Amino acid sequence: MKLAVVGGGSTYTPELIDGFARLRDSLPIEELVLVDPAADRLELVGGLARRIFAKQGHPGRIVTTSDVDAGVADADAVLLQLRVGGQAARNQDETWPLECGCVGQETTGAGGLAKALRTVPVVLDIAERVRRTNPNAWIIDFTNPVGIVTRALLQAGHKAVGLCNVAIGFQRKFAKLLDVAPGEVHLDHVGLNHLTWETGVRLGGPQGDDILPRLLAEHGDAVAEDLRMPRAIVDRLGVVPSYYLRYYYQHDAVVEELRTKPSRAAEVAEMEKQLLEMYGDPALDEKPELLAKRGGAFYSEAAVDLAASLLGNGGSPYQVVNTVNNGTLPFLPDDAVIEVQAAVDGSGAKPLSVPKLDPLYAGLIANVTGYEDLALQAAVHGGRERVFKALLAHPLVGQYAYAEQLTDSLIAHNREHLAWA
Incomplete structure (x- = not known):
């Protein structure tokens, strides 16, 4: 089995x-190719990767290359984890929206649109290269904004599934609070990428007893603290919103908070410098503890599980993924991409049925889906007017004057990444 990771020089x-090393029985990789244009980072990451495999006795071969075509050739699956423009572009996404009182965040609001505009054309180009070398390969997208990027891939006819670590993070945390094995926890997870709610927590599978009321009654303070939201919000909803709902439910407070501290991008950039120094140490043969603060917790477990299922090597029968709606949420277009529990196997991901949603959630999902449709049109076709309409449609922008100002700022800060600008 051959896997390729595009963006393999990432920290x-x-x-x-x-x-991959710990779970090699689930995903028996013979060759792993790390693909990245940043040769210096790739050398450091590739060296540590080989040492981790060696320490854990993994027999697979790790190859590094800056050549996308060579890297993805004959791959059974290709994982995408790109950041076009690096942390510098992310830092801009997180700062210029604050100038007009809108949240600055890398996947949500105006900053999220900027990231989509930079990312979608690059991902589609990579996907076409994959299709030319191996049209049967699965593309697993971890690149944000996952929902928009996955929708772009699917609409272009690629075999793609989107992956986010929010759900597996909740699964692991809830399992710890409940003192059960993670595999026993099944989430009724519904929404769009970075716009989701846990409407049920079941033990033993989709038909298990819903113990969410008990979880909130016994551990509500811990859940709310993890979300960085007041417990009153969680109690009144009776569900667990994702962390990203802070940007909607507490928008103005979050904007003030973001204005008073360094951007997350600045923090991560400093962390990455330290990590890369560590990765260059030939004695290091395991992931350092600092990496846990970088983000992406449990990403590896989710990625292995998804790849194993798609490639016919077992994997969990149900997984939270980003995939095409096809009537699962009847108030959305069939070609919308939603993030829900799905049955995953070699034929792809098929969403499980979802009970009728409260308008409190359905309304916001529909609104953001409309924005994502406009965002994808702007990313694929370009043009100032398309960018403006996407921003005007976003519930975190929504005002004409703000949309005008943000459109100009977005284009000015991203001109080098926008072929049409």
Whole structure:
């Protein structure tokens, strides 16, 4: 089995490598190719990756290359974990929206649109290269904004599934609170990428007893603290919103908070410098503890599970993924991409049925889906007017004057990445 990781020079990669090494029985990789244009980073990450495999006795071969075509040739699956423009572009995404009082975040709001505009054309080009070398390969997208990127891939006819670590993070945390094995926890997870709610927590599978009321009654303070939301919000909803709902439910407070501290991108950039120094140490043969603060917790477990299922090597029968709606949420277009529990096997991901949603959630999902449709049109076709309409449609922008100002700022800060600008 051959897997390729495009963006393999990311400081995330050792987390992924550690999972591949530990879970090799689930995903017996013979060749792993790390693909990245940044040769200096790739050398450091690739060296650590080989040492991790060696320490854990993994027999697979790890290859590094800057040549996308060579890297993805004959791959059974290709994982995408790109950041076009690096942390510098992310830092801009997180700062210029604050100038007009809108949240600055890398996947949500105006910053999220900027990331989509930079990312979608690059991902589609890579996917076409994959299709030319191996049209049967699965593409697993971990590149944000996952929902928009996955929708772009699917609409272009690629075999793609989107992956986010929010759900597996909740699964692991809930399992710890409940003192049960993670595999016993099944989430009624519904929404769009970075716009989801846990409407049920079941033990033993989709038909298990819903113990969410008990979880909130006994551990509500811990859940709310993890979300960085007041417990009153969680109690009144009676469900567990994802962390990203902070940007909607507490928008103005979050904007003030973001204005008073360094951007997350600045923090991560400093962390990455330290990590890369560590990765260059020839004595290091395991992922360092600092990597846990980088983000992406449990990404490796989720990626291994998904790849194993898609490639016919077992894997969990049900997984939370980003995939095409096809009537699962009847108030959305069939070609929308949703993030829900799905049955996953070699034929792809098929969403499980979802009970009728409260308008409180369905309305916001429909609104953001409309924005994502406009965002994808802007990313694929370009043009200032398309960018403006996407921003005007976003519930975190929504005002004409803000949309005008943000459109100009977005284009000015991203001109080098926008072929049409």
